[in-house]
Structures are given as C-alpha cells and as structure tokens.
Amino acid sequence: MDYNKYFYGEYGGQFVAETLIPVLDELEESFFKYKDNTDFNEELDYLLKNYAGRPTPVYFARRLSEKYKVKIYLKREDLLHTGAHKINNTLGQALLAKYMGKRRIIAETGAGQHGVATATVCALLGIDCTVYMGSLDAERQKINVERMKMLGAKVKVVDFGSKTLKDAVSAALKDWVTNVDTTHYLIGSAVGPYPFPEIVAHFQSVIGKEAREYFIDEIGKLPDVVVACVGGGSNAIGIFRGFINDEQVRLIGVEAGGLSDKIGEHASSLNFGKKGVFQGCLSKVLQTENGQIATVHSVSAGLDYPGVGPEHAYLCDTGRAEYYPIKDKDAVDGFFELTRLEGILPALESSHAIGFVIKHSKDFLGKTVLINLSGRGDKDLHIIEDYVRGL
Numbered sequence: 001m002d003y004n005k006y007f008y009g010e011y012g013g014q015f016v017a018e019t020l021i022p023v024l025d026e027l028e029e030s031f032f033k034y035k036d037n038t039d040f041n042e043e044l045d046y047l048l049k050n051y052a053g054r055p056t057p058v059y060f061a062r063r064l065s066e067k068y069k070v071k072i073y074l075k076r077e078d079l080l081h082t083g084a085h086k087i088n089n090t091l092g093q094a095l096l097a098k099y100m101g102k103r104r105i106i107a108e109t110g111a112g113q114h115g116v117a118t119a120t121v122c123a124l125l126g127i128d129c130t131v132y133m134g135s136l137d138a139e140r141q142k143i144n145v146e147r148m149k150m151l152g153a154k155v156k157v158v159d160f161g162s163k164t165l166k167d168a169v170s171a172a173l174k175d176w177v178t179n180v181d182t183t184h185y186l187i188g189s190a191v192g193p194y195p196f197p198e199i200v201a202h203f204q205s206v207i208g209k210e211a212r213e214y215f216i217d218e219i220g221k222l223p224d225v226v227v228a229c230v231g232g233g234s235n236a237i238g239i240f241r242g243f244i245n246d247e248q249v250r251l252i253g254v255e256a257g258g259l260s261d262k263i264g265e266h267a268s269s270l271n272f273g274k275k276g277v278f279q280g281c282l283s284k285v286l287q288t289e290n291g292q293i294a295t296v297h298s299v300s301a302g303l304d305y306p307g308v309g310p311e312h313a314y315l316c317d318t319g320r321a322e323y324y325p326i327k328d329k330d331a332v333d334g335f336f337e338l339t340r341l342e343g344i345l346p347a348l349e350s351s352h353a354i355g356f357v358i359k360h361s362k363d364f365l366g367k368t369v370l371i372n373l374s375g376r377g378d379k380d381l382h383i384i385e386d387y388v389r390g391l
C-alpha cells in the first residue's frame, strides 16, 4: 500500500488553518504513543468488552441465505451499546483525549448519532462535552438533541450557511482553534485532516480483526466477499482492514444512491464525486459545477454526507475495493427482507449493504458474503413508516 505519513496515495493530508498544525502534530504523536501502550489498551479493551459489548457475534443468516442462494453472514455491530459501531471510535478517542490530559471534547453531528455516542462516552469518563449541530438537523433530530442534553452535553445549534453538517463542522473547527490546549475534537468517521482518518480506522479495525478470526477459527476459510455501507467510511474501513491483505477477498462499499444519479439527489461521493477538499482533507467530494459542496440526499441520515474518507478514495482508484450506489428504495427493501426473514431490524445505513447483496444476489450465487451490520434500526422506524406511506 502506498501510504506515507499523511496521504493515502494522493488523498488525505492536512488542509487546515496553520494554527491547527501544532495540535494535529500533538495528536499524531500521542496516538502513536498510546495505540500500543499496555495501560491504554487494557483500559480500552475493558470498556469495549464490559461497557460496549465486544466481541460482537458473527451470525449466519440462514433464511436470508436460503432465499437468495448466497451464504450471508452478519457482523453484529448493531448489538453494541448505543446501537451501532460508532461507540468503538468514541471510546477510543475519548480515552486518548483523557490520556492526553484534555478536559473537554467537542464534536459535530448531522443525524445526531455521533453526537449521542460522544455524549455517552463523555458521561462515562467525566469529560466536558459540546456538540455542534446545524439548526435544520437539530429540528429534524429532536430526540437525539434531547438525548445529548440528558447525557450532560451542551448542544450548540448552528444557524448560519445551510444550517446542516458542513456548517457544524466549520463551527467545531473554529472552537478547536480557540481552545486547543484544553480540547479534543472527536471526529466521528474516517475523515478529516491526518491523523484522524488513521485514528478512526484504527479504533474501528477491531471489527475486521474479530470477523477474520471468526472465519479462520469457526468456518475454516475466509469469506469471498465483504460488504459494508459507506457514509464517511468508518464501519467499512473497520471491517476492510481485517481483510485488506487477503487479495482473494473482494471488498465492496455501498454508497447512498438516493433517488437518482443527479447531483443533489444522492450521496455517492466515490461514484460521482470529484477531487476536492472537505473537512480538512483531500478526497472525493460531491460538488457543484463551480466547486461548492453539493447538497446531498439519502433516506438514511447517517449516509447523508458529501465527502468520504481519503483511504476509500485511494482504495477506489487502485481497485482494491469496489464501490456501488444503492437507491433509497433498494435499501428499504433490504430493511424489510432482513426484518421479516431474520427478525433483525437493521439501521437504514446498514440496509444499503443488505439491499446491495440481495439486489445483486445472482452475482454472488454460492459465495460466502460477510455483511457489516453497522447498526440497529429502531431509530429509523418513523422514517421507514413515512417512506412506505409515501409510496
């Protein structure tokens, strides 16, 4: 792999104000110091196991497999505390912040899921927490705003620009520049300036590590295909990292295809994006003709993001991983198939990965396919209800 210190191939880097470079350097140094430190890892492993619920099972979806003639296994990240893989990263980074002597954590959130996961670990570790959120998002995700407040976080509603995630990012970066001595910026996906994509991939790679061990120990061979949904790309890179050196394993990322291939009606940055800088790194970004960040759409709030992690842009260009869009309606089909055949309600994000495999099942006949079930669907029930009624 062509990874130097700051870049994945040509993607990544640190496209930030000069004032932030020293704090990124400090973060990088601390991350490489603690990631192999015994005390740090004992504390993190304890929390992952006894607080979050790791290791998560790998489940053979028998009825789904019989119907589609594909051997489908699910990595059950939906069973974790707070209902998704996000807790792996928030626990890791919050603990890192504590070891670095930071007393305050800030984060930004679109759908609110990352904000809730951050507020949760800050309550756990007794760290002061501020979450930035666009006012439109805060309106749409009222319950998550309430949750964060109950957990003791301050929610700062951002009322400028498009009043969504990208404006919350700007506000969080501004806060960080002003308060670098006391504050860690806890980024929620494998995005942002280096070393964030590396930190998030590291803390999520536990997913792929456990899954690979399971296949070697219990099945006696590796899966043929590994599939995960891609928003910013953290659950996907987390499971991919377990198999990236196994050239025979196909890696497939599924993006939000939304309503159509028209800009503004999807969130498929790897399929339709162009090289650009967003949230401090060079990657593939959905943009308008004049280079502004495009508006995006997905039925799934967690995939509604105009950028993608730089490592995915690299894996896409080199062909080591493949990326395909799946439309809202196919994701909703995936949701109902898993719900009715297995009694598991998947998150709408994860439903994109399920929807992809069942829609293209003819391409995978007889193959062993491992799907990362990144989260549970309880949070999405009202959206699915509305969607079904609207049809």
Ligand SMILES: *Cc1c(COP(=O)(O)O)cnc(C)c1O
Pocket: 084, 085, 086, 113, 188, 189, 190, 229, 230, 231, 232, 233, 234, 235, 236, 302, 303, 347, 349, 350, 374, 375, 376
């Ligand atoms: C946030 C979220 C995602 C998308 O984020 P990635 O960083 O791409 O993993 C996917 N699934 C669930 C359940 C989420 O909450």
